[in-house]
Amino acid sequence: MYSFASDNMSEVHPQIMDALLRCNSGPAAAYGADDWTARLNAVYSELFERETFVFPTPTGTAANGLAIAACAPPHGAVFCHALSHIVTAECGAPEFYSGGARLVLLPSEASKVETGALTAELGNYGPDHIHQLKPAVVSITQATERGRVYTLSEIAALGEIARSHAMRLHMDGARFTNALVHLGATPAEMTWKSGVDILSFGTTKNGTMMSEAVIVFDKATAADIRYRHKRAGLLQSKMRYFSAQLIAYLEGDLWRKSALQANLNAQRLAKALSAAEGVSLADPVEANEVFVHLPPPVKAALAAHDIHFRKWADTKDTLFRIVASYADDPKQIAQVERAIMALDVTQVGGIETNRNC
């Protein structure tokens, strides 16, 4: 079976597993007073080229909730795209963590928050209109839920609007590294240098076991979020096993290599599919996801080859999402490419639907 349902189905990368084994020798201080966690801020400060505060979380949902709560009062409005993971797949985590901030869904042609739509919506808000919530956060997903990557200037433009309205810019970086290597940018460039105030830094989809993190660039927010982090039950007693993953993830450029591999796999799949009869890509393939319209006979034929992926939920019947992973076996990718090129579209099979990713 070839499954491209989601990158979070992948096993843990062997280097991460090794890191866990290495830190499993004898006792270590609890609640982050261990040697691994002691290095965490320094390692990430170097990575981001400025003082950086790292708050490990077990899931991206927790990271997003925590990050938004640190920036939005309960009466805050969080402007985001209707397709955002925080909207469609986190069961209201931002509302829970913030105590009732509201997600305001912006209209958009594609999967990115657009400056025009944001500015237009902001016209309904302001200090003289307290019947509406207080603008607090702009939240974007990098790469987006449709596999697109915001350019540095697109991020900077949103950061500028956020700043001019006393809002913060949050980046949900569940696939941060896939976007980063696509842009060829530095972590600093793709975040605070472009106006990002707070980042949900994802690593689980790209090879760790369960280590996401909220990355904070200012001391005041860090001082506040420490309490929220503990209060939500996200401060691990055996924190070393989280910190060790976050450190090992960067060692030897593991993170970039993995993301490059995943993106390459997506490109190969996209290229093969594009050449098939009646198939068309729905979005440019920039990270590790392929969104593709497949005629029923094509999808049936792929299923017949035991090639699986998901229907994209919010759309009409022919749109599918294929997610490539760093862990895909290159031989299997080649087999899939061959299968696509030799598609026999006469057999029908079932295809799962799910949009939680």
Added chain:
Amino acid sequence: MYSFASDNMSEVHPQIMDALLRCNSGPAAAYGADDWTARLNAVYSELFERETFVFPTPTGTAANGLAIAACAPPHGAVFCHALSHIVTAECGAPEFYSGGARLVLLPSEASKVETGALTAELGNYGPDHIHQLKPAVVSITQATERGRVYTLSEIAALGEIARSHAMRLHMDGARFTNALVHLGATPAEMTWKSGVDILSFGTTKNGTMMSEAVIVFDKATAADIRYRHKRAGLLQSKMRYFSAQLIAYLEGDLWRKSALQANLNAQRLAKALSAAEGVSLADPVEANEVFVHLPPPVKAALAAHDIHFRKWADTKDTLFRIVASYADDPKQIAQVERAIMALDVTQVGGIETNRNC
């Protein structure tokens, strides 16, 4: 160095580590649709001798918050002991998870919730007195924060009061197994058969990496808590690594063996200390913790032997907490015993204070 500061400093048990390695082979369905999680409810239903629903969480703080929120409305009162971990060491997680329920601290001679104090306090509440919150939960810690173990009849008596006031009985079982083996009871006897409605089941202190769980015994609560679990960011994408730990924890009776070992270590340390000049146990040693009054020269002498543990925060200078672990090296325990027996009380050293455990 011999550290008895906390059992959550211990490394992960090798059998747990093996389980993690074993489930790290190839992709698996995400968000709990994997094979390990599929077995979880069945395995724990067998353990508890009735239909049981398991919600893995990364920390005990998250488990307690989640469990209490599932039982208390935002306007609910949660009756508990003033020493409770939920009071002293979770930064308000129950308030956060529940949306503002209140912890009502009951007076007590020792570390257990007493029926008399509970009944007396309940006199201030009721449907005709809505100026107070609504009684919702009684929460007890098994073993208690002072290492005591509620007997089955003590639990049952609290369960009876809870039921008669339409409240739920929550058990914070951070050291569930240490208490269980002390009582020689079954999991069913120590929980639902004694009136416990919901359980925070701890495994991390007793050998896993980060797997706690809320154990639910009724379908309606399980149907509700699923949403709360996801919403708080506690539903792991790579859930298999949590479920595999919770399953391996029970295999070959690992959990009981580990708890028996920890309790035995505590007994040995307590016995050795009791024999020392001027030393007195503050509480009976029933689980894996020793609370002991140490004259300054004694504590200094122990520090001189590089034997470390914590001052107990809320009390006068001479009270200390010693926590034994399954992972303590028996040779080291023997060395510590010998050191205690040959105490030289002439040298002074620093001792850490911390009550978060």
Added chain:
Amino acid sequence: MYSFASDNMSEVHPQIMDALLRCNSGPAAAYGADDWTARLNAVYSELFERETFVFPTPTGTAANGLAIAACAPPHGAVFCHALSHIVTAECGAPEFYSGGARLVLLPSEASKVETGALTAELGNYGPDHIHQLKPAVVSITQATERGRVYTLSEIAALGEIARSHAMRLHMDGARFTNALVHLGATPAEMTWKSGVDILSFGTTKNGTMMSEAVIVFDKATAADIRYRHKRAGLLQSKMRYFSAQLIAYLEGDLWRKSALQANLNAQRLAKALSAAEGVSLADPVEANEVFVHLPPPVKAALAAHDIHFRKWADTKDTLFRIVASYADDPKQIAQVERAIMALDVTQVGGIETNRNC
């Protein structure tokens, strides 16, 4: 000046003021233990033809927040129209009161929640999809934010969908009576007989000083909401002054007479405007609001006659809202009619914009 900006600008009806004066004689028991409040449930039970529980609130925003919180868990989804007052003009009260429930905005051609849109959206939710919130409430406004009135069968159809998804149907009745007299229905028919589970009963816009109420039709919700009502600071110490208004409001059919007058005034204004050159009604006039497209010269001419009302915020320049009140002086209505008929469209004036009503 003739102001039709909002019906909540009206003074208190003399009969209501008399009621306040009458109950201002000597001491009375506090917190609702007074004689007026003692009659409240009975009076409204008779009105609604079944056991009814009344929770007075000082504002409609508080009533809506309270009612929704009583029906939606924090992880609940509240389906409503994008124009709803709870969406556009209450600063997130439903989120605050419920602890983070989410308002899900349904697409609609007009200002009513449509069964088709509701059913379609519900397809994204369900017990097997906990990545989304739990469907909890359908909330409708009667009369709607565009002055339309749901028919009994429209309400019943929504009630049926709500019930079949284990949701509750909430009615924001800020202009309850204006809708009621339009339909010629009984309060029972327009609420619980059509599937409404909980009602925000408005009286302030129709003549009281500040008495809204949550009307509850079942004992379990009433038992819960009592705590929420007190906890939010809505239980008045001198409750008699609220209850007396709610009772006087019904006496001698004051409420119906006032609503009929307001609706009639709206009809007269609508009719006069419809006849004017270039003017067109945007919505049928069913309650006491007129939504009308006015060419700039017309609106300027009206302003020149000192006739004021508001631009309707979310729409293009020519749409205006005119709200009639029970308190409008019939002579003034006649003057305005004459002014409209004799419109001189040569002079320009400013017009306020505001959608909080």
Added chain:
Amino acid sequence: MYSFASDNMSEVHPQIMDALLRCNSGPAAAYGADDWTARLNAVYSELFERETFVFPTPTGTAANGLAIAACAPPHGAVFCHALSHIVTAECGAPEFYSGGARLVLLPSEASKVETGALTAELGNYGPDHIHQLKPAVVSITQATERGRVYTLSEIAALGEIARSHAMRLHMDGARFTNALVHLGATPAEMTWKSGVDILSFGTTKNGTMMSEAVIVFDKATAADIRYRHKRAGLLQSKMRYFSAQLIAYLEGDLWRKSALQANLNAQRLAKALSAAEGVSLADPVEANEVFVHLPPPVKAALAAHDIHFRKWADTKDTLFRIVASYADDPKQIAQVERAIMALDVTQVGGIETNRNC
């Protein structure tokens, strides 16, 4: 019948009623855009001798919840006396408004927060101890729940501790004026000049219908609390009727005269009772409340004279609370004095118990 159960049983003062009638003439702008509200901040700025922002609320519970939420994050600790109204009689309003801040009850000999107890408790908190909540607010009640009045230097001492720990000092001034006239201080002296950051200003017990207010002394808090005020449903549509009361309350020194009268009545009752056989005052009488130990025959005899008041709930049988009001008829006070002096202690009668005041 002579009832001294609570000052909130009193009718509305005729001057307040007149003010309501005076502002009931024709339409006025809604949501605080009216002429009365326009003057509110100016009137109170003059009263408090600095820029002051006034947020009317319908109850003291709402005022306290709002004030605390404006000063405490959800993870904040609010230090207060165990007898505080916010603890015993508001059904968790501070937790609700703040999203889960915790009330930390300080031990005390009497009804005042003591600097020693506060400082001792603060030793358990701090930036290096995030397992506990973040110190955020000290809340005191002036006059206290036992009728005592904090001196200016007592307030200042607490204000100093608050400031040195980056906390805010909140005053619950449900009986603000009764305390003020006892001290002979200015409003400025009793609040911001003594370190009070935010005030719940009570007027209802002292003669209005339902007008309390949060008084804010700094712009940043005012900018934040506006949203919270609206969001909680406390921004009245017909705000003029609240603002008019708050203005009339000060006119002609009505507020002081009423408080002086109430305090004087309490003094007279206290004096008469003190002289009775076996009766002893439990607390010095400083405001308008008398706490008194009454032997059963005495209380029975008073009941026989139809003189009613409440048993004080948290204490043993003989403690009673007598609350005097500005509205007590002086002739009745004289009759009660005579009745006390001529006590016939042979007849028994029922006495209500209630501590919500």
